[in-house]
Amino acid sequence: MIGKDYIQWLYDNYGCLNYTIELFEYLASKNYIWQMTLDANRAAAGLRLRDQFAYETGVYRSDVADGPCSVLEMLCALAEDVYDNCGQHTPIFFLNAMLDNLGIVKNINNANYILDRWLNRDYEADGKGSIFYIPNCQVDLRRMDVWSQMKFYISTYYPLDPNFLNN
Secondary structure, rough: OOOOHHHHHHHHHOOOOOOOHHHHHHOOEOOOOOHHHHHHHHHHHHHHHHHHHHHHOOHHHEEEEEOOOOOHHHHHHHHHHHHHOOOOOOOOHHHHHHHHHHOOOOHHHHHHHHHHHOOOOOOOOOOOOOOOOOOOOOOOOHHHHHHHHHHHHHHHOOOOEEEEOHO
């Protein structure tokens, strides 16, 4: 069970006007379930947010939440990773982009279906219906772990300037 103070903290740090605290509560109620072994690392990263919250608020980690990583925690931690790896925008921007790619904000009535489709990798090969959508993608994103999908997404939308060393 994830505490309301922790969900509020996640919302304060990662929320934007496009979605409500109720969406965060819903995502916090869903366990992040992975299909690929390396995606266990995404769950571990999400769980580290509990440590950060406990440290910042002065509570015991055991009082923050129990149980496995939630979808919300995984996505918030991943938004930090996308930001750290591309150096542009903010984690809030990237969380918003991932939720938009899922289509969950505009279709909250089908949230269970949307999350199940994503978690079970029933989305399209180009990532449509997933958190990373790359139109005309030449690889099957369903066969990649989330970290590799993220790196491919960043290299597609935020490529390095080939002249950055010459500046």
